[in-house]
Amino acid sequence: MLNLRPVYHSTDVGVKGHVFVCILALLLRRLMEKETGEPFESVFEELKELKVNVIDLEGEKIFQRNRLTSTQEDLLESLKVKRPPKILVNPE
Structure with missing residues (x-):
């Protein structure tokens, strides 16, 4: 499900950015489901x-x-x- 509303942005750029991030999140979610064969909710919980x-x-x-x-x-x-590494010292 793509849930875009309500959008509280005052410029077109802000709205477009919001929509872009929502679509990117949906794409990542579907790719995670496809690659793991698991529902996103269970992958996220783990x-x-x-x-x-x-x-x-x-x-x-x-x-x-x-x-x-x-x-x-x-x-x-x-x-x-x-x-991810077990220990990371000063990653900056």
């Missing part, structure tokens, strides 16, 4: 559990993600998405 903790160690930021479940690994593989 992947939203991926979390990142930010650790500030003497002014240096360290980003550490939680452990991937086997289902999450399978979904990422189906989507041809590289597995």
Whole structure:
């Protein structure tokens, strides 16, 4: 379902940008369903559990993600998405 309304933008550019983002989101949603063979809601529920903790160690930021479940690994593989690194130091 493509849900575009209400659109609270005051310019044509804003409205066009909103519609573009909505269509892009729908495309990504359908591609995820096609590649995984699963409904988007179940893919989203599984992947939203991926979390990142930010650790500030003497002014240096360290980003550490939680452990991937086997289902999450399978979904990422189906989507041809590289597995995110466990630890990332100063990604800027």
